[in-house]
Amino acid sequence: MKERIERLKKLTYIPQKEIAWLIEQAELAVKQQEIIEENKRQQDVTVHQFRQAQKDIQYLSGDRKRYKQALEKIITNLNFAITVAQNELEGDVK
Template structure:
């Protein structure tokens, strides 16, 4: 029979071989002989613990994937919104003129012929 040294997650070390099993409470302590049933129980506990850890890791990975997809969607929405604002700003920078017809309303672009809006666009492009 092959001999195995199994490091358990609780810091214990299980040694098996030739139908003799020993368990050491820490890697540095002296191993104590245990029955095959006790060794099987220790291994079963370890498998159950590993399965629980695997489930938790899978859950965390699923949450991360969902968050990543949501972030991608948010980026797309923000890019579309940014494009709409940029287009509107370019429109006002090139097309809007101030007329006396709307004296009581503040102009959409300052009276500098859209220079302020153009500077804002240049600053956003950098």
């Protein structure tokens, strides 16, 4: 392709066949540029979605930790209440 372009640069008159080839190459370059731009747009969207997913995971991990701590407190309180109830029942039996 480079050789053909160099040859065309040297011509003072460009034959119709060569003009058609130039137009075809220009159209192809435009299509390739559109594809590159669309791929970049899709890549940007994917990066944004990935970052949002990371934020969501961090947020949900924090929620999980808070729920786990709350559940542990409830279990501790229930165990204490069960122990107190057992002690009261043992006291009533004696």
